Amino acid sequence: MVRGKRNTNTQGDVDKQISLPKLLPEETNSASLNEDISKQQPNDIVQNTRGVRKRKSARNGVESKEIKEPCLLKKCKVSSRNRTTIGDKNESAKIKPDIKTQVKKEQVSKTIKKEPTSKTVVKITKKTERKRNPESKIKKEPSSEVDVKVIKTERQKTVKRSKQSAKSPVKGKSKPLCVKLPVISNFNLASHKCEKRVGAHVSIAGGLYNAVDAAVSQRATAFGLFLKSQRQWNSKPLLDKDAEKFREAYQTAGFSPGDILPHGSYLMNCGSSNPETLQKSRDTLIDELQRCEKLGLTLYNFHPGSSCGDITTEQSLGLIAESINMAHTKTKFVTTVIENMSCQGSTVGGKFQELKAIIDKVKNKSRIGVCLDTCHAFAAGHDLSSQSGFEKMMAEFETVVGFKYLKAVHLNDSKGVLGCHLDRHENIGRGHIGIEGFRRVMCDRRFNNMPMVLETPAATEDIYMKEIKMLHSICKTSK
Structure with a gap:
């Protein structure tokens, strides 16, 4: 061999x-x-x-x-x-x-x-x-820390996308929206005469009076704000000099007290069966109504509350009305404005009948009203995106609640589809209500001379100014 x-x-x-x-x-x-x-x-x-x-x-x-x-x-x-x-x-x-x-x-x-x-x-x-096979092509592991970071980032993005798709606010399949917003470049807001009072919810960082400056910069004719931090129960008392400064600021800017809509703390739940939570909520309601009177404001908006599944809806509605009556005895003239909800979970106020049940139990009817949130109404099943659905909602509101109790509007498009029961706000014209739905709202005279406040996502600093201008541009007629 x-x-x-x-x-x-x-x-x-x-x-x-x-x-x-x-x-x-x-x-x-x-x-x-x-x-x-x-x-x-x-x-x-x-x-x-x-x-x-x-x-x-x-x-x-x-x-x-x-x-x-x-x-x-x-x-x-x-x-x-x-x-x-x-x-x-x-x-x-x-x-x-x-x-x-x-x-x-x-x-x-x-x-x-x-x-x-x-x-x-x-x-x-x-x-x-x-x-x-030393020369064979084998998938190599990342050779540096930079490669490891890139791989981790890509994995995190994939996980995030999967989580977002799993928690989609839309029930069932929804068609992709084809958004075509109106052209507002040639629209002159200064020369536009409109009885709609449109603005946005603005920040109070640095002082309450700064909210007025923000509203003026947005060319708003109304605005909303928090009166204190909505993340904690306790807060510093409102000083007289700060209240006076705020009154001078909004009067100088040409706002009337009825053009400003303060929003209550999200911590409040006046329909809770928990004694501690209920007491804190009632104390907060009284404190914020007193702040409104000190600032010379006439309206105060808040979410009714939730039964948390511990008590019946009727019992929760009774506690809310009782809380309002207690707050009215501690204050003089501010109108408490309850907001319609989206029927999410155990929240109350998603149905017009529930709002009317609260109003019926309030003793002083001259100091109770309703704020109609467009996103909440759409999520609760009222189809503002169609003419027939809008007319049906307005007819039901008139029959059940009555337009004499309509005191304010929250202008929000909806990320969720009709009847999804989810509170997901979207920018005007980019959600499932659509620009035509808001054209109906802006052209309806029943919404004249009341604060219409935007609570849409603020991706840029000028987004509210653009939305205010766009809403006025589609308000060409009043029925």
């Missing part, structure tokens, strides 16, 4: 080339062959799986039967697919392993083909692949 060199698997074994003795097929003896190999290179028998006489399975570690035939000569391959060949192409001999050995090899090959069941098997597979 021609003398040859044995190829190794690892890069470190490339330089170690073994010259095997010249053996004839009839003189081949497994015992003598193994002695020669162990003398020349004992370490390779352990490192190289081709020279090991006892083989272990990749999964269960079962030892296979000894291979009697020599398997380490020039270009030797042991595989379940191919037969082992010895020597070059001209001098080759086929080795027939034992039947049991062949069965063991086939079992090992099947286990390798299966998908790995643990991280350890994956690592072993990758190392084996690198040894067998």
Whole structure:
């Protein structure tokens, strides 16, 4: 047989080339062959799986039967697919392993083909692949911290998208909105004469009087605001000098007291069955009505509350009316304006009948009113996006509540579809109500001379000014 060199698997074994003795097929003896190999290179028998006489399975570690035939000569391959060949192409001999050995090899090959069941098997597979094919294209792990950060960012974005799709505010399938807003570049708001008092909810950061400056910069004719921090129960008392400064600011800017709509704290729940929460809510309601009177304002808007599932809706409505009556006894002239809700969860006030039930229990009817939120009404099932739906809602409001109690409007488009029961505000014309729905509101004379306050998402500083201008531009006629 021609003398040859044995190829190794690892890069470190490339330089170690073994010259095997010249053996004839009839003189081949497994015992003598193994002695020669162990003398020349004992370490390779352990490192190289081709020279090991006892083989272990990749999964269960079962030892296979000894291979009697020599398997380490020039270009030797042991595989379940191919037969082992010895020597070059001209001098080759086929080795027939034992039947049991062949069965063991086939079992090992099947286990390798299966998908790995643990991280350890994956690592072993990758190392084996690198040894067998050093130049093969294997998916590399990130080589730097920057790569790791990029991968983490992409994973976080994917998770965020999946969470957003899982928590979609839209029930069922909704068609993508094709938004076509009116052109307002040529519209002159200064020369526009309109009986609609439109503005936005503005910030009081730095002082209450700053809210007036923000409204003026937006060219608003009405505005809403918080009278104190709505994130905590306790707050500093309103100083006389701050109240006087605010009154001077809005009077100088041309706002009347009825053009300003303060909004109550979101912490309040005057319909709660929890005694502690109920007492805190009633104290807050009284405090904020007193602040309104100190500022010279005549309206105060707040969410009715929620039963929290602990009591019936009727009991919760009774507690709300009782809270309003208590606050009226502590104040003189401010009108409490309850807001319609979206029928979300255990909140009350989503149905016009519930608002009327509160009004009926209030003793002083001259100091109770309703603020109609367009997004809440749409989410509760009133279709403002169609002419028939709008007329139906207005007719129901007149029948159940009465327009004499309508004191203010919150102008918000809806991210959710009709009847979704979710309070998700969207910018005007970009939601499911659409620009035509707000055209109906702006052209209806029943909304004249009352504060119409935007509570839409403020992505940019000038978004409110653009929306105010757009709403006035579609208010061309009054029925």
